[in-house]
Amino acid sequence: MQADSAVASLGALAQEHRLALFRMLVQAGEGGMAAGMIAEKLGVPNSSLSFHLTQLREAGLVLQERQHRSIIYRANYPAMNALVAYLMENCCAGAADCGVGAACEAPAQERKSA
Amino acid sequence: MQADSAVASLGALAQEHRLALFRMLVQAGEGGMAAGMIAEKLGVPNSSLSFHLTQLREAGLVLQERQHRSIIYRANYPAMNALVAYLMENCCAGAADCGVGAACEAPAQERKSA
DNA sequence: GCCTCATTTCGAGAAAACTAAAAATGAGAT
């Protein structure tokens, strides 16, 4: 993960509707959700939602796929995991525990463009 | 963690200089770094850096403390962990594994023993 | 008590992001 793609991902998530949208997809699992359904659940106009979906897609956080008449979006879990790993890389100057939970870990072995 | 504080945290991280700064502090550990040292390492004017530090502090991602003439900043690890947990909450519609790594887990309070 | 120096606040200009109606697209259905 590179700095600018991390900034892009974080920027994509740093917005009320997009964060709610992404979490919805994260919780929806591999099945994903249709764009129209998302717009309805979020109470956002279609054109606005499309703008936000594009932001998330360009950041690499969601994937899209046509299914009949709808377009299904789903969370890109590897991208999410890579982002989190980037944030926590080389955490805590080598201390074993960063104070809370197990989240702060040594760098996951760098995988090629997840 | 609530939606708006997550948005605030993500927005704080969604900026080239602030992301570099936060990662620097994450890697620096509990010892932290002085504001001036950070500005120098990042190659950013003091006034700009102060703006960014304020963003991160108001988002709750960094803590500040006076030490002699300098002000020491350090990463707020619990806040970082809470943010990550919020992103991944109820991940994957109950599937055991989100496809990559170990990052995608059940909500924090029900953490399984390693 | 005054001086020094690290840091923050102020101010204004430039750039980027959000919103949403209206028009366009294009895959499926008939």
Next chain:
DNA sequence: ATCTCATTTTTAGTTTTCTCGAAATGAGGC
């Protein structure tokens, strides 16, 4: 081939963010 409908693109206006020099602040040192 044509129609339909879900979705995206366009467009324009509003709001927010970023930048950084100059001035102000305030804790420590002298």
